[in-house]
Amino acid sequence: MNESLKVIRWVSLSGAVFCIVVILVGVATRLMDAGLGCPDWPGCYGRLVVPDHATAAEYSSQPLEPVKAWMEMIHRYLASALGLWVLVINALAWRQRSAFPAVMRWSLALLGMVLLQGAFGAWTVTLQLWPQVVTAHLLGGLTCLSLFFAVWLSSRQRSGEQNNESGSLRFAVAALMGVLILQLALGGWTSSNYAGTGCVGFPKCNGEWWPAMDVSEGFHLTQTIGPHYLYGQLHAEARTAIHFAHRLNAVLLGVLLLVAYWLAHRRASAAQQPLGWMMSVYLVQVALGAILVTQGMPLVVALLHTAGAVALLLLGWWSLLLTPQLAVASSRVSGRVSYE
Template sequence: MQLFNQPELRKPGFRLAFCACLVAVIVLGMGVFTRLADAGLGCPDWPGCYGHILWPNEEHEVARANEAFPHAPVEHDKTWPEMIHRYLATSLGLFTIALLVLAVRHRGPQQPLKLPIFLLGFIILQGMFGMWTVTLKLWPQVVTAHLLGGFTTLSLLWLLTLRLNNHRWQVPAIGEARLRSLRRFAVVALVVVTAQIALGGWTTSNYAAIACPDFPHCQGAWLPPMDFASGFNIGQHVGPNYLGGIMDNDARVAIHVSHRIGAIFTAIVLLFMFVRLRGLGHMAANRMSWVLLVVLIGQILLGVSNIVFSFPIAVAVAHNLVGALLLLVVVSANYFLFTAEVNRGGVRL
C-alpha cells in the first residue's frame, strides 16, 4: 500500500503537517498520562503553575505556593506532567500557525486553505478546554470534550497530511459500484469509532475504568448492579473537585460495561469493513484492510490487558494511543475511498 507520494508530487507543507502529526501524538500521549496519573490538577492555576512559568522547585517557592494554594499543596510528581503537556500543546498551536502561513503563501485551487484555518480555530478552542479542565476542577463533561478534541486535532492534522501528500487510489471500473457502497459504510465506521472513543473518554473522566476489575465478568457477574441514569447524566452540575470521581459504584459499573459493549459493537463493524475493503478488488485497499485488522486486534488485546494486569499506566496510555491509530486508519480509509478515481482501463494501483 503506497501511502506517501513521490516528494516532487506532494504539495507545499507536507513535511510540516507530518511533523505536526507526530507532535500531536506526543501531546495526546502526554495528556493521557497526565490524566491517568491524577495530575490533571497538578497545577491548580492556569496558564502558569502556582504562579510560575514552569513549576515551583526551590524550598521557599514550594512553601509560598502551599501558602497561596492551601487546598492543593505542591506534588512534584504531578506538576511537571501537567506543565510539559501544556507547553507541548502550545507548540502544536505554533505548528498550525505555520501551516496556515504556508497555505496562504501557496494559495491555489489545489492547496488546502479552509482546513488549516479550521485547524487553527480548533486548536484555540482546544486550549480553552484545557483551561476549563483546570478551572472547573476536572468536570467530566469538559475532560471528555478535551480528550475528544485531542483525537480530533490529530485526525484533522492527519487528514491535512493526506491531502498535501496528493495521492489517490485508482479503482478499476468493475469496482465502481462497490466503491460507492463502501464509502457509505466507511462513514458509519468512522462514526462508530468516534462514539467508542467518546465512551472511553467518559469512562476515564469518571474514573470508571477500575469499576470492573475482572474479565470477562464484571464484579463476578455478567450483569452486575448498574445505574445508567446516574452514569450517563451529562447534565450533572460542577462540583468542588472531581479528582477521583464522585459517582457511586453502580453508576461507574454502568459506564464501564457500556464501554465493553461498545468495544464489541465497534469490533464487529470494523471486521465488516475489513471484509468490504478486501471485496473492493484493489491492492491498496487489501493492504489497508490488513492494517485495520492488525490495529483492531492490538487495541482489543490492550483493552483486555488493562483489566487483567490491573490497569498499569503504560498499558492504559498504549490503549489510548492505539485507539488513536485505529481512528487514523479509518480516517485514511475514508479519505482514499472518497478521493478514489475510477480507472476505466481497469488497471489496479
C-alpha cells in the same frame, strides 16, 4: 513541485506525529492524577515554571506536589509548541491559498480547533476536572490530529480530482468510523469518570455477563460542577454502566470492522490493507483492555491502549480515503484520485 507545498507536507506530517506525543502526555497526566497538579492556568502557582514549596504556599492553600505539577506544565509547554506549529502551517497555507484552497480551509479549521483546545485546557483546571470538559479535551486532541492528517492529505491531492463513490463499501467504512468515534468518546468518558475499574475481570464484568448498572447516573451529562472530580464522584454501579457501554460498543466496532474488511476484500479495494491493519490493532486493543481490568490498570498498558486508539483513528481515516479507489482487475478505473 512548489517548494512551499513541500514544506506544508513535511510540517503537517511532523505536526501529526507531535500531536500524538501531546495526546499521550495529556493522557499520562490524567492517569497520574496530575490534572490539578497546578491550581491555576496558564501558569503554575502564578509562575511560568513550577515554583518551590514556599512560593507555592504563598499563592494557594493547595499543597504542591512537584512531580504532578511538572507533569501538568510539561503538557502545557508541549501544547503551546503545537499551537506555534499550527501558526506556521497557516502562514505557509496562506501563500498557497489560490492554488490549493483546501489546504487553507483545513489549516484554518486546525487553527480554530487548537484555540478551542486551549480553552478546554483552561476549563479542565477551572472546572476542577469536570468529566464533560475532560472528555471534550481528549476528543479535541484527536480532532486536531485528524485535521493535521487532512492538511497533509489535501496538500498531496492534485487540483480538480474527485473521488468515485463505491456504494456499500464506503457506507460500511463510514459507519465503522462513526462507531469508532463513539468508542473514543466512551473511552474518554470512562477515563474522566474513573470508571476503568467499573468492570473487574474479562470477558465477564464483575463476575456477570450483565452486571448491575445505573445507566441514568453514569450518563447524566448535565451533572453539576464541583467541588472537584479528582478520583470521580460516581457510585460503583454508575461507573460499571460506563465501562460496560464501552465494552458493548467495542463488540459492535469489531463486527463492523469484519463487515468492512469482507466488503473491501470482495471488491478488491485498496482499503483492504488499512482495514486489515485495523483488525490487527483492534485485537491488540482487546488484549490490552483485558490486561487493564485484570491487572489493576497499569500506567504503561493504559498508554499503549490510548496509542492503539490513535492508530485505529488514523487507519480508519485512511480506509475511508481509499474506499472509492477500487482495484478493478481490468485496471480500467475512471476518475480515480491520484497523489503526487
